[in-house]
Amino acid sequence: MQTVAVIDYGMGNLHSAAKALEHVAPEGMKVLITSDSKVIHNADRVVLPGVGAIRDCMAEIRRLGVDEMVKDVVKNKPLLGICVGMQVLLAHSEENSGVECMGLLPGNVRYFGRDLHEDGEHLKVPHMGWSRVAQSDHPLWNDIEDGSRFYFVHSYYAQCEDRSLVAGTCQYGVRLDAALTRDNLFAVQFHPEKSAACGLKLLGNFLRWNP
Amino acid sequence: MGLAKRIIPCLDVDNGRVVKGVQFVDIRDAGDPVEVARRYDEQGADEIIFLDITASSDNRDTTVHTVEAIAGEVFIPLTVGGGIRTIEDIRTMLNAGADKVSINTAAVFNPEFVREAAQKFGSQCIVVAIDAKKVSKPGEKDRWEIFTYGGRKPTGIDAVEWAIKMEEYGAGEFMLTSMDQDGVKNGYDLGVTKAISEAVVIPVIASGGAGNLDHLVDGIKKGKADAVLAASIFHFGEHTVPEAKQYMADRGIEMRL
Numbered sequence: 362m363q364t365v366a367v368i369d370y371g372m373g374n375l376h377s378a379a380k381a382l383e384h385v386a387p388e389g390m391k392v393l394i395t396s397d398s399k400v401i402h403n404a405d406r407v408v409l410p411g412v413g414a415i416r417d418c419m420a421e422i423r424r425l426g427v428d429e430m431v432k433d434v435v436k437n438k439p440l441l442g443i444c445v446g447m448q449v450l451l452a453h454s455e456e457n458s459g460v461e462c463m464g465l466l467p468g469n470v471r472y473f474g475r476d477l478h479e480d481g482e483h484l485k486v487p488h489m490g491w492s493r494v495a496q497s498d499h500p501l502w503n504d505i506e507d508g509s510r511f512y513f514v515h516s517y518y519a520q521c522e523d524r525s526l527v528a529g530t531c532q533y534g535v536r537l538d539a540a541l542t543r544d545n546l547f548a549v550q551f552h553p554e555k556s557a558a559c560g561l562k563l564l565g566n567f568l569r570w571n572p
Numbered sequence: 573m574g575l576a577k578r579i580i581p582c583l584d585v586d587n588g589r590v591v592k593g594v595q596f597v598d599i600r601d602a603g604d605p606v607e608v609a610r611r612y613d614e615q616g617a618d619e620i621i622f623l624d625i626t627a628s629s630d631n632r633d634t635t636v637h638t639v640e641a642i643a644g645e646v647f648i649p650l651t652v653g654g655g656i657r658t659i660e661d662i663r664t665m666l667n668a669g670a671d672k673v674s675i676n677t678a679a680v681f682n683p684e685f686v687r688e689a690a691q692k693f694g695s696q697c698i699v700v701a702i703d704a705k706k707v708s709k710p711g712e713k714d715r716w717e718i719f720t721y722g723g724r725k726p727t728g729i730d731a732v733e734w735a736i737k738m739e740e741y742g743a744g745e746f747m748l749t750s751m752d753q754d755g756v757k758n759g760y761d762l763g764v765t766k767a768i769s770e771a772v773v774i775p776v777i778a779s780g781g782a783g784n785l786d787h788l789v790d791g792i793k794k795g796k797a798d799a800v801l802a803a804s805i806f807h808f809g810e811h812t813v814p815e816a817k818q819y820m821a822d823r824g825i826e827m828r829l
Contacts, residue, residue, distance in 0.1 A: 376643065376666070376667060376668075376669050377643065377669060377671060380643055380644050380647075380669060381647050384644075384645075384647065412693075412694050412696060412697070413693060413694035413696075414691070414694060475773050479574060480574075482574075484575075485773060485774060485775045485798055486773050486774070487695070487696060487744060487745075487774065487775070488575065489696070489744070489745060489775050489798070490575050490576060490577075490578050490618070490775070490798070490799070491575070491576040491578070491618060491828040492574070492575050492576070510576060510828045512648070512649060514649075514696045514744075515696070516695075532574070533574070533575060552649075554647060555647060555648055555649045555671060556647070556648075557613070557616075557647055557648050560647060561647055
């Protein structure tokens with residue numbers, strides 16, 4: 362039986378992600394919410410969700426050894442990072458006066474600031490709602506029209522230093538990285554589990570992805 | 573290509589049924605919440621808000637089960653409000669599958685609760701509901717006050733100052749209901765919506781009073797809201813979500829179509 366492990370490190374809403382994965386999982390595939398390193402090690406694919414403050418997220422990730430698990434997982438199976446689960450994969454975040462992250466992707470997580478503008482309009486922060494994502498070629502975008510809207514909610518955004526790893530971008534006052542990928546790893550700033558049909562399609566593509 | 577403005581159908585739920593009253597009286601039955609939520613999801617609603625208007629403790633389990641059932645089928649953001657008073661209440665609703673909770677009276681009586689909730693769960697899931705009523709007399713400078721108990725009790729708190737304070741405490745979004753307008757379908761109170769939206773940096777959902785599609789347009793264009801909430805115009809089939817979105821898009825508002 363195929364299994365998908367959704368890593369539970371006590372931060373955020375795993376239920377939404379798990380329910381959406383169950384909704385699109387092929388028959389016989391099981392979705393497990395877990396922090397057990399053995400279960401994660403034996404899973405066929407792994408999802409790293411996350412919401413809330415990044416300092417607390419990183420503290421729990423280190424305390425539970427999730428960073429080591431993730432580094433191990435990406436050597437040989439697909440991993441999907443979502444929202445803060447994407448941000449923790451970068452090297453550093455400006456949030457909470459500066460937090461060192463896992464460094465699996467080169468780059469930083471920056472604050473939008475309170476004075477964000479576009480076309481003369483003052484933009485709200487957090488960036489909350491449905492924005493278009495410009496895609497680059499990747500199997501996780503299969504059957505999703507380029508420029509489709511996904512649901513975002515965040516005040517900090519990723520900027521990857523290696524532009525060849527960028528799989529999707531979004532414009533919100535700045536050009537932010539909406540999707541990053543490297544080998545077995547795919548990470549998104551938006552919430553596919555809350556992005557209606559396009560989000561479910563992306564999760565379905567992840568469950569069938571064989572990098 | 574920017575951020576789309578959002579349409580958020582609101583389910584006022586009493587004892588497991590969607591209802592809609594005019595200023596909290598004259599309640600009409602609008603169906604089973606799971607079915608109603610599914611219908612709005614299929615229509616392309618951008619989010620759904622579920623307000624438990626009974627909010628008595630004995631109905632808590634029904635609410636949790638209903639939220640679980642909706643979250644298992646509807647893959648857009650779901651906010652749950654009504655009777656959220658403790659950290660444990662928030663945890664219960666998030667575990668049931670809610671993405672955000674809306675805090676109203678509890679914030680007024682204990683503002684620190686908002687700070688604590690935002691620190692614990694992140695601002696992104698803390699919506700502060702503001703029930704405001706105009707208290708200035710004609711000819712005076714506009715002034716709105718926070719009311720509790722369904723608009724019956726004045727608190728003496730200035731609505732705009734309150735919004736600024738709640739943002740500092742960690743609110744991630746406001747759901748702003750005009751108690752003069754709720755359910756009467758004369759349109760949102762654009763004055764207070766604009767005043768608060770321009771005073772804070774977090775998003776504002778305009779609520780209370782949407783009776784036709786022009787009201788939705790005005791909420792965004794004149795009220796400067798980021799999202800518009802409506803109940804009756806969708807519940808009883810007067811309009812559908814796609815029809816509303818197209819109408820707004822035709823008037824130059826960026827929508828997710």
